[in-house]
Amino acid sequence: PPPTDCPPDKDELGRSTWTLLHSIAATYPTAPTSNEQSEIKAFMGLFAKLYPCWFCADDFQRYMKKETVRAASRDEFGNWLCNAHNEVNKKLGKPIFDCAKWEERWRTGWKDGRCD
Numbered sequence: 001p002p003p004t005d006c007p008p009d010k011d012e013l014g015r016s017t018w019t020l021l022h023s024i025a026a027t028y029p030t031a032p033t034s035n036e037q038s039e040i041k042a043f044m045g046l047f048a049k050l051y052p053c054w055f056c057a058d059d060f061q062r063y064m065k066k067e068t069v070r071a072a073s074r075d076e077f078g079n080w081l082c083n084a085h086n087e088v089n090k091k092l093g094k095p096i097f098d099c100a101k102w103e104e105r106w107r108t109g110w111k112d113g114r115c116d
């Protein structure tokens with residue numbers, strides 16, 4: 001659906017949010033300092049509390065208790081986030097995304113050059 005000037009429904013909010021989160025992973029340092037690692041963990045913890053779809057937030061917080069944020073490198077955080085997104089995909093009956101490709105989707109563009 002085209003963007004509107006109406007309040008977002010949960011799908012539009014979800015798409016925009018995943019774009020932000022995966023883009024944060026795409027620019028996360030390859031070798032983060034311990035402070036940068038603490039910050040991303042604190043951000044994700046608060047994000048999961050404040051996400052403005054309460055039942056989505058409840059489930060996501062439960063997931064994060066089971067699968068705590070891993071962020072020792074860009075690769076590790078990108079994969080952690082990809083798996084978290086796949087958990088939501090599974091719940092919604094959406095296709096599972098191949099996490100080997102998260103960087104092509106969100107950082108480098110696809111190897112076939114279509115994003116160049």
Ligand code: FAD
Nearest residue numbers: 010011014015017018055056060082083085086088097102
């Ligand atoms: P989205 O899932 O929004 O994905 C956008 C794009 O990301 C895709 O087109 C694909 O290119 C890429 N992508 C897909 N999977 C991955 C992956 N694993 N890793 C990297 N890239 C990927 N909706 C509900 O109805 N119920 C919920 O409980 C719910 N919980 C949510 C929890 C969170 C934290 C967030 C951010 C969103 C949640 N949503 C929920 C919204 C839902 O995830 C989708 O955003 C929404 O259904 C729109 O789906 P979409 O098909 O446009 O693709």
